Amino acid sequence: MTLNLKQRRNKASTVLVATGEINSETSGSMLQALLPLVREGRPLRIDLTAVTYVSSAGLRTLLVVYREAQHAGVSVTLYGVSEEVRFVMSATGFLDFFEAGEAAAAAAKVQAGTVR
Numbered sequence: 001m002t003l004n005l006k007q008r009r010n011k012a013s014t015v016l017v018a019t020g021e022i023n024s025e026t027s028g029s030m031l032q033a034l035l036p037l038v039r040e041g042r043p044l045r046i047d048l049t050a051v052t053y054v055s056s057a058g059l060r061t062l063l064v065v066y067r068e069a070q071h072a073g074v075s076v077t078l079y080g081v082s083e084e085v086r087f088v089m090s091a092t093g094f095l096d097f098f099e100a101g102e103a104a105a106a107a108a109k110v111q112a113g114t115v116r
Contacts, residue, residue: 002026005033013043019050022058031061038068038076049080059094066097075099 003026004019014037022030037044054062069076077099081089089095 003030005030007033007037009042013045014040015045015047017047017050021053021055022051022061023053023055024057027055027057027061030058031064034061034065035068038065038072038074041072041074043075043077044069045077045079047079048082048085051080051082051085054085054088059089059092062089062094063097 002020003022006017006019008015008017016034016037018030020026034044034046066076068074079100081095081100086095
């Protein structure tokens with residue numbers, strides 16, 4: 001399977017939407033797309049809603065992006081992480097490196113008193 005990447009920009013951040021599998025064949029192109037975005041210095045949101053699989057090569061790519069973002073002082077948020085991908089990222093400790101958009105949105109609702 002292939003990986004399709006599309007980017008959108010808004011006033012607050014850059015969003016990269018990934019569709020397909022992040023594996024040894026596709027992780028290089030994902031890294032080439034993400035590193036320049038991190039270096040721009042804008043908050044980066046990675047939408048993984050349509051990602052069906054992440055291999056160890058994909059995890060390594062995300063780790064490289066995380067390290068580059070930390071060095072540049074850029075926040076990286078993952079959105080739409082499927083249960084399967086979340087399990088792999090959680091089991092390997094990779095999920096701890098990234099802010100998950102769903103968790104941040106839920107915490108904001110709780111803090112605002114809209115969810116009890």
